[in-house]
Every structure is written in structure tokens, then in C-alpha cells.
Amino acid sequence: MKAVSIVLFSLMMLATSCSEAQKKSNKQNKAMFQNLNPDEFEKGIAQADAIIIDVRTPMEYNEGHIKNSKLIDVSDRDFESQIEKLDKNKAYYVYCRSGGRSSNASQIMVEKGFTKVYNLRGGIIAWANSGKNLQK
Numbered sequence: 001m002k003a004v005s006i007v008l009f010s011l012m013m014l015a016t017s018c019s020e021a022q023k024k025s026n027k028q029n030k031a032m033f034q035n036l037n038p039d040e041f042e043k044g045i046a047q048a049d050a051i052i053i054d055v056r057t058p059m060e061y062n063e064g065h066i067k068n069s070k071l072i073d074v075s076d077r078d079f080e081s082q083i084e085k086l087d088k089n090k091a092y093y094v095y096c097r098s099g100g101r102s103s104n105a106s107q108i109m110v111e112k113g114f115t116k117v118y119n120l121r122g123g124i125i126a127w128a129n130s131g132k133n134l135q136k
Contacts, residue, residue, distance in 0.1 A: 064134035095120035
């Protein structure tokens, strides 16, 4: 009987610690970026305080980019230091070719304390496929 009590007590303690760890994890993950479709992204970048960031390579950027976007290549060694120089109170609209790199870049920005980060779901491919203009 004593062994059963010890096992039950251990299981209760394990469940409680897992629950606390989950609560802590949920608090840390609350800060997230928002994925936007091309129409939502276009509406967002029309705002006066919007900053558009292209996280592709310079070669990709030169092939065509969204007007007024700033190139900050996520694959550069100094990507994080470049991001840290930005004003964390502004709204950032981030894109890449298909959405993967910009999702990663957006997550890095959130982890650095940015609170208004928006990712173009599907990237510039989705942008172009929806008939929106590119600059060269």
C-alpha cells in the first residue's frame, strides 16, 4: 500500500510540474508575429509608419522587390545586429521568396522585443501571383 501511495504521489508531482512548465512556455510564446495574405500585407504597408523588410539575398532583391522595401538579408552574419538597430515601436512587414525565411526572421524580431511584426504568407511569389507590382 505504501508503494502505491508513493507512485501516486510521484505521478501527481510530475503532472503538476509539467503543468507549470506548460504555463511558463505559453507565456514565453505569447509574443508572436502575424501572417498576412498579400491583400492584408498591401493594406498594412500603406500605413504611414510601416517599414517593409525584404530578407532575401541582394541578388534576389535586384530581380524584383516590393516598392520601398529595405534589404536586410537574413542569411547575413550581422542580420541580428542590423535588426537590433531598428526602432522596436514601429510596424515591420517582412517578406522573402516563399515565406520560410521571413517567418524565421519575424520570429527573431519577436524574440528581440519587436511587437508589431507581420509576415507575408507565401512571400513575394504569392505577392506576384496575386497581381501586385514589383520594383526592379
